[in-house]
Amino acid sequence: MLVENGLLLPLGGFLVGCLMGFIARRHHFCTMSALERHWYAGDSNGLRAWALAIVVAIALTQGLAATGLFDPRESFYLSPSFGWTGAIAGGLAFGFGMALVGTCGFGALVRVGGGSLRSVVVMLVLGLSALAAQRGLIGHGRIAVVDELAFDINRIGASDQSLGSILSALAGADLRLATAVAVAGLLAFWVFRSAEFRRDRGKIIAGTAIGFAVAAGWAITSYTAGNSFVPVQIESASFVVPPGDLILHLITFTGTIPDYGVGLVAGVITGAAAAAWRRHEVRWEACDDARELSRHMAGAFLMGTGGVFALGCTIGQGVSAASLLSVSAPVVLVSIAVGARLGLALLLEGSVRHAFWPLHRARLG
Numbered sequence: 001m002l003v004e005n006g007l008l009l010p011l012g013g014f015l016v017g018c019l020m021g022f023i024a025r026r027h028h029f030c031t032m033s034a035l036e037r038h039w040y041a042g043d044s045n046g047l048r049a050w051a052l053a054i055v056v057a058i059a060l061t062q063g064l065a066a067t068g069l070f071d072p073r074e075s076f077y078l079s080p081s082f083g084w085t086g087a088i089a090g091g092l093a094f095g096f097g098m099a100l101v102g103t104c105g106f107g108a109l110v111r112v113g114g115g116s117l118r119s120v121v122v123m124l125v126l127g128l129s130a131l132a133a134q135r136g137l138i139g140h141g142r143i144a145v146v147d148e149l150a151f152d153i154n155r156i157g158a159s160d161q162s163l164g165s166i167l168s169a170l171a172g173a174d175l176r177l178a179t180a181v182a183v184a185g186l187l188a189f190w191v192f193r194s195a196e197f198r199r200d201r202g203k204i205i206a207g208t209a210i211g212f213a214v215a216a217g218w219a220i221t222s223y224t225a226g227n228s229f230v231p232v233q234i235e236s237a238s239f240v241v242p243p244g245d246l247i248l249h250l251i252t253f254t255g256t257i258p259d260y261g262v263g264l265v266a267g268v269i270t271g272a273a274a275a276a277w278r279r280h281e282v283r284w285e286a287c288d289d290a291r292e293l294s295r296h297m298a299g300a301f302l303m304g305t306g307g308v309f310a311l312g313c314t315i316g317q318g319v320s321a322a323s324l325l326s327v328s329a330p331v332v333l334v335s336i337a338v339g340a341r342l343g344l345a346l347l348l349e350g351s352v353r354h355a356f357w358p359l360h361r362a363r364l365g
Contacts, residue, residue, distance in 0.1 A: 009232065010263030012220040017267020018274070020213045020237065021110055025275035027206035029053075030107045031314040032098050035340050040348075048191045049203040050318065055191065056211025057323035058184045061218055062177070070222040074234040076311070077321040078160040080153040082328060083311065086146035090309025091317075091332040095339020097302025099347060100295050104314045105239035105303055109265060113272025117286045121293065122300040127244035129304030134241055138305060146309055163325040180325060213237060214319050221260050235260055236323070238316030239268075240307030299343075310335070 023029065027049075034046025064070035072078055098104050101122055103111065108126070111119035132138045153161045157169035163183070164176030191207075192198055217236030225232035242261030249258050276282045287293040307313045310332045312321055317332040342352045 007257060008220065008224050008228075009260040010258040010266075012224075013217070013260040013263025013265075014267040014270070016213050016216050016220070016237075017264040017269075018271035019209060019267075020106075020264075021113055021268035021271025021273075022275045023206050023209040023271075024106070024110045024268075025113060025272040025281075026279070027202040029203075029206040029210060030103055030110075031318065032101075032103045032107060032340065035337060036344060039341065039344070044194065045197050045200050045203050048194060048197045049200075049207040050314075051187050052191045052204065052207030053210035053214070053319050054322045055184050055188045056208050057214040057319050058180055058187075058211075058325070060212060060215030061323040062180045062184075064215060064219055064222075066177070070218045071234075072162065072324045073160050074222070074225070075218075075324060076233075076235075077317075077324050077326045077328065078162050078165075080158070080160055081147075081150040082153055082161045083146040083150045083309075084331065085149045086142070086309040086311065087317075087328050087331040088335050089145070090306040090311075091335025092339040092342075093302045093306030094310060094313060094332075095306075095336035095341075096343040097299040097306060097339075098314070098336070099340045099343025100299030101303065105243065105307065106237075106268065106313065106315045108300075109239060109243070109268040110272040111285075113269045113274075114276040115282045115284045117284060118292075118296055121287075122296050122303075123243050124247065125297050125300035126240070126304040126307075127247045129301045130240045130308050131244040131248070133305045133308035134244075138308075142309055161327050163327055166327065183325060210237075210315075210319060211323075214315075214323055217260065217264070217320070218323070224260075230257075233259065236320040237264060238312055238320060239265065240304060240313050240316060244304070306339075 029049060030046070031050060034050055037043040038047050061070070061072070065072050094104075101108065103119075105123070105126055108119040108122045112123060129138075133142055153166065156166065158165045162176070164179035167179055168175045197203060214236045218234070221232060221234050221236070225234055238261065242265045245259065246262045246265045249262055273282070287296060303313070307316070310317060311328065312318070312332060314333075314336060317329050318336075321332075322329040346352050
């Protein structure tokens with residue numbers, strides 16, 4: 001009954017979100033913090049945990065595909081239309097906004113669970129701006145800038161925009177499995193070559209759990225789509241449009257059942273709240289002044305708009321799309337990192353020009 005009427009989607013999303021929120025809060029899994037510590041403190045453990053999440057997600061997701069439990073081509077991340085302009089411009093905007101806020105959309109939800117009123121404001125602005133970019137006035141600009149300039153992957157003979165399909169088309173042989181093994185293997189080698197990371201049990205647990213959660217999303221939505229009486233979008237973890245969808249469900253009643261993403265957002269907040277309560281970390285936090293509030297609102301707007309243009313965030317493109325080996329994932333990730341570096345240079349060093357200095361000069365004493 002849960003599957004047929006679609007109730008498995010929000011329930012499954014909620015349970016997976018609880019896992020993600022609890023783990024992220026308990027073991028401090030945060031992309032913005034990982035980048036900042038890497039650049040300014042020389043600590044790469046956070047980035048390695050993020051890469052480990054990608055490795056686990058690739059292994060489990062490709063395993064689901066190999067056993068026929070999930071068809072990656074049904075995901076919008078592998079659409080043959082590659083919006084390269086959105087991947088770059090949207091990624092830059094998202095990264096810059098992430099620096100202004102101090103975390104990404106997923107991290108903001110985790111902070112909400114701990115009582116951060118600043119993050120409540122961030123999620124409201126992010127969700128509404130994402131809806132505007134997807135369905136509102138900003139959406140008209142997105143169509144002109146992204147959709148109409150998209151590159152058709154079919155032009156090079158590939159059926160979708162996964163790296164495996166593109167290499168297979170160019171080589172004239174099926175290299176999809178070999179590509180997945182090679183990418184996961186190289187990432188795993190980089191992750192575990194650090195003795196310091198191998199001793200960081202918390203970061204290993206966090207990366208593994210986040211990767212597992214992404215694969216679980218593909219499995220749950222695919223299973224529901226194959227057995228439900230209603231149309232189901234094949235999706236996994238992403239935190240750009242789903243917060244907006246949650247807002248709509250809270251303020252309107254249409255009779256429709258919430259989708260997987262709405263349940264996921266609610267679950268992350270709940271799981272993070274449980275972790276914060278367990279460690280006695282729940283406390284109300286608000287912006288210190290109007291300047292800080294405006295910075296958070298501006299950053300949230302950039303994340304919501306940029307995330308829609310890029311079709312994902314640090315988790316959506318960074319782990320979910322990466323688990324499918326979509327070529328958009330590395331483009332968006334690099335763009336987000338560049339945007340975040342520019343934003344941090346402005347906030348911490350006084351000018352975006354400092355982002356182009358050698359990192360050893362940029363590190364703060």
